[in-house]
Amino acid sequence: MHEFRFEPVELPPAAQELRRQVRALIAEEVARGAFNPSQHTWSSFDADFSRKCGERGFIGMIWPKKYGGHERTALERYVVTEEMLAGGAPVGGHWVADRQSGHQILRNGSERAKSEILPKIAAGTCFFAIGMSEPDSGSDLAAVRTRASKAEGGWKISGTKVWTSSAHRAHYLIALVRTAPKEEDRHAGLTQFIVDLSRPGVTVRPIYNLYGGHDFNEVVFDDYFVPDDMVMGGVGKGWQMVTGELAFERSGPDRFLSTFQLFLESIRQVGPAPDDRAANDIGRFIAHVATLRRMSTSVAGMLQRGAQPNVEAALVKDMGTAFEREIPEVFRHLIPTEPALGPGASYPELLGMTMLQAPGFTIRGGTREILRGIIARGLGLR
Amino acid sequence: MSADLLKTIDRVFEEHCGKGVREAAEGGAWPAGLWQALEDVGLTTAALAEDAGGSGLEFGDAMLALRRTAYHAAPVPLAETMLAGRLLSAAGIAVPAGALTVAPVHGADRLEIARGASGYTVYGTARRVPWGNQCAHVVVAGECNGEAMVGLAQAAGMAGSVERNLAGEPRAEMHFKAAPLIAAAPLADAHARMGAEGALLRSVQMAGALERSLEYALLYANERVQFGRPIGKFQAIQHLLAVLAGQVAASSAAADAAVEACRESPDGFMVPVAKARIGEAAGRAAEIAHQVHGAMGYTREHNLHYVTRRLWSWRDEFGNETHWQMRLGRMIAAKGADALWPMLTGV
Numbered sequence: 001m002h003e004f005r006f007e008p009v010e011l012p013p014a015a016q017e018l019r020r021q022v023r024a025l026i027a028e029e030v031a032r033g034a035f036n037p038s039q040h041t042w043s044s045f046d047a048d049f050s051r052k053c054g055e056r057g058f059i060g061m062i063w064p065k066k067y068g069g070h071e072r073t074a075l076e077r078y079v080v081t082e083e084m085l086a087g088g089a090p091v092g093g094h095w096v097a098d099r100q101s102g103h104q105i106l107r108n109g110s111e112r113a114k115s116e117i118l119p120k121i122a123a124g125t126c127f128f129a130i131g132m133s134e135p136d137s138g139s140d141l142a143a144v145r146t147r148a149s150k151a152e153g154g155w156k157i158s159g160t161k162v163w164t165s166s167a168h169r170a171h172y173l174i175a176l177v178r179t180a181p182k183e184e185d186r187h188a189g190l191t192q193f194i195v196d197l198s199r200p201g202v203t204v205r206p207i208y209n210l211y212g213g214h215d216f217n218e219v220v221f222d223d224y225f226v227p228d229d230m231v232m233g234g235v236g237k238g239w240q241m242v243t244g245e246l247a248f249e250r251s252g253p254d255r256f257l258s259t260f261q262l263f264l265e266s267i268r269q270v271g272p273a274p275d276d277r278a279a280n281d282i283g284r285f286i287a288h289v290a291t292l293r294r295m296s297t298s299v300a301g302m303l304q305r306g307a308q309p310n311v312e313a314a315l316v317k318d319m320g321t322a323f324e325r326e327i328p329e330v331f332r333h334l335i336p337t338e339p340a341l342g343p344g345a346s347y348p349e350l351l352g353m354t355m356l357q358a359p360g361f362t363i364r365g366g367t368r369e370i371l372r373g374i375i376a377r378g379l380g381l382r
Numbered sequence: 383m384s385a386d387l388l389k390t391i392d393r394v395f396e397e398h399c400g401k402g403v404r405e406a407a408e409g410g411a412w413p414a415g416l417w418q419a420l421e422d423v424g425l426t427t428a429a430l431a432e433d434a435g436g437s438g439l440e441f442g443d444a445m446l447a448l449r450r451t452a453y454h455a456a457p458v459p460l461a462e463t464m465l466a467g468r469l470l471s472a473a474g475i476a477v478p479a480g481a482l483t484v485a486p487v488h489g490a491d492r493l494e495i496a497r498g499a500s501g502y503t504v505y506g507t508a509r510r511v512p513w514g515n516q517c518a519h520v521v522v523a524g525e526c527n528g529e530a531m532v533g534l535a536q537a538a539g540m541a542g543s544v545e546r547n548l549a550g551e552p553r554a555e556m557h558f559k560a561a562p563l564i565a566a567a568p569l570a571d572a573h574a575r576m577g578a579e580g581a582l583l584r585s586v587q588m589a590g591a592l593e594r595s596l597e598y599a600l601l602y603a604n605e606r607v608q609f610g611r612p613i614g615k616f617q618a619i620q621h622l623l624a625v626l627a628g629q630v631a632a633s634s635a636a637a638d639a640a641v642e643a644c645r646e647s648p649d650g651f652m653v654p655v656a657k658a659r660i661g662e663a664a665g666r667a668a669e670i671a672h673q674v675h676g677a678m679g680y681t682r683e684h685n686l687h688y689v690t691r692r693l694w695s696w697r698d699e700f701g702n703e704t705h706w707q708m709r710l711g712r713m714i715a716a717k718g719a720d721a722l723w724p725m726l727t728g729v
């Protein structure tokens with residue numbers, strides 16, 4: 001049996017100073033009216049804010065200086081990301097590039113990819129999207145059908161990706177593509193490519209989501225040419241890389257703080273002297289978030305030590321997303337209001353917006369059912 | 383903590399805590415052999431500082447040891463002895479040998495301490511005192527002319543009627559009528575501190591019992607065959623166990639965090655977090671562990687009930703989830719939402 005030990009980690013001494021710096025940046029931006037924290041989640045896009053994060057050294061924190069990074073530790077980066085989320089900062093522009101794409105490029109990209117792309121990501125001016133899902137390949141990711149065939153000096157990609165968040169605002173995406181016919185081992189023959197979205201042969205079309213917003217897209221490749229040096233980690237290594245990426249994608253504070261702004265706003269609405277029921281529900285969420293934070297920090301510590309905590313990450317995401325989804329469901333009982341459509345300028349709108357976003361929490365980044373399957377495998381049941 | 387200590391504990395339970403001892407304990411017999419063995423390996427004084435008679439363990443390690451004894455569903459007042467000892471030593475009173483308990487622990491029960499010519503005495507009734515009928519001494523918390531104090535009293539002869547919690551652990555009504563205190567000393571917020579330390583130790587115990595419930599459920603899921611395969615191969619069972627594992631892991635993390643924060647004295651934020659979070663996990667986990675075990679788990683034959691009956695008891699002792707959640711909720715509401723994140727991060 002796998003033992004799930006969420007070992008305690010000690011945050012680095014620099015954490016306190018970093019917290020102060022991030023809080024100061026957010027306070028400055030809020031003071032000058034740049035954004036309203038309660039309206040934002042980690043998927044909110046704001047290129048200007050991303051650039052400021054880059055200037056202050058909050059992106060690519062753990063990468064080498066020669067690629068624009070800051071050679072800090074994974075735990076220091078963790079502290080910055082959780083502060084951004086708790087403060088309601090619109091980090092959606094650079095989030096994916098900082099959380100996973102840049103990391104992949106650093107470990108598996110060519111020298112050209114590293115030296116051309118990483119400094120731009122770290123500067124907060126270059127954004128990434130994730131090209132994994134397809135119309136016929138969701139949870140069953142190895143079923144992707146987008147294909148690449150060898151061409152002179154590179155590869156030609158054809159096929160369709162869907163649900164590609166931010167593809168219309170990103171400069172690049174990393175696409176998981178079949179480069180050899182399916183064999184007995186379904187995980188063989190898959191390769192990841194860095195796709196420059198400004199080049200011809202790729203079309204991005206909006207798919208409007210549940211709340212009527214344009215966040216994700218359909219991305220169609222038609223004989224799109226990728227040079228050899230934009231292949232990641234070698235032909236046929238795609239599956240290993242994708243699974244390695246998931247621990248980064250799944251365990252972070254973004255998997256339990258998506259509705260934190262609604263939580264804070266709800267506490268404000270309830271006021272300083274809650275009745276028993278409201279006090280009880282608020283207290284319960286506090287106990288949950290304190291525990292989740294402890295677990296998520298522990299996974300950050302494992303990543304820093306170079307471990308592959310895929311099962312622990314799945315566990316934190318499963319519990320974290322359940323927690324996020326419960327927040328609107330509980331506060332709608334405590335605060336007499338009706339959810340309203342709108343960007344979140346008032347409490348009813350914030351509640352309404354969160355409700356319409358909530359179904360995605362337990363789907364994106366691996367569905368709840370898939371995560372429970374991973375945990376069960378970790379328990380030795382599969 | 384050294385893996386050796388865990389092994390030692392496992393061996394003690396293997397040798398001294400068979401089914402016969404457990405059943406006899408539930409019937410009212412004192413498990414003298416088990417208690418002696420725990421004393422011999424230094425566990426009964428493990429939570430004390432070395433200069434207060436402790437066995438030299440770090441507090442965190444002492445709590446891991448306590449957790450392991452709960453994993454073994456120990457039918458002895460080890461947590462109570464640790465708690466009583468910690469209160470005494472915080473007040474500068476020498477800790478006596480033998481099993482100890484604390485009072486008052488139930489509902490609105492309060493005790494009065496009075497100072498007379500021949501020393502301190504204690505008055506009042508304390509209900510559901512854990513192991514009150516089987517401990518040598520009881521540590522009482524109460525007020526003496528408005529000052530919070532703790533005192534040490536003989537427990538023998540003080541217990542009236544004895545109830546049992548769901549796990550069959552004795553909970554005695556104790557009547558103090560000018561009972562003389564062997565020693566007494568002021569301790570700030572003595573009664574609240576007793577409650578908070580009690581909640582901390584129950585949280586640690588629940589974390590241990592939860593671990594065992596998961597282990598039992600996994601064993602059974604791999605062993606029990608229906609429709610030609612182990613039930614653990616069914617996705618529905620796998621998902622139940624995944625949820626159970628999550629509850630256990632969360633409890634473990636919450637217990638660790640609370641222990642870290644409470645080395646010196648109970649922490650006003652982390653104790654409520656742990657007792658509330660783990661109390662909730664206890665109910666959810668026990669439900670799943672039983673569902674996976676089918677009728678077998680509904681028997682006294684299988685050992686699952688030794689841990690689940692404790693979980694169902696302990697979650698309501700020293701304040702249930704609602705008690706601690708309301709406290710947390712009120713604290714944050716009064717300070718304002720903006721105080722929450724600094725409280726979570728300590729900055």
Ligand SMILES: Cc1cc2nc3c(=O)[nH]c(=O)nc-3n(C[C@H](O)[C@H](O)[C@H](O)COP(=O)(O)OP(=O)(O)OC[C@H]3O[C@@H](n4cnc5c(N)ncnc54)[C@H](O)[C@@H]3O)c2cc1C
Nearest residue numbers: 130131132133138139163164165360363364365366367369
């Ligand atoms: C807001 C949002 C943003 C997203 N952004 C991106 C992105 O940027 N890039 C990207 O590549 N993808 C993205 N996705 C797609 C996401 O990764 C997929 O939606 C997800 O992997 C599930 O795939 P699916 O939607 O095809 O559902 P399906 O796989 O068809 O699943 C449908 C249902 O069946 C269940 N199911 C499937 N297989 C099993 C099984 N073996 N056992 C039990 N139950 C099963 C699922 O749990 C689910 O409940 C995004 C999705 C959302 C909602």
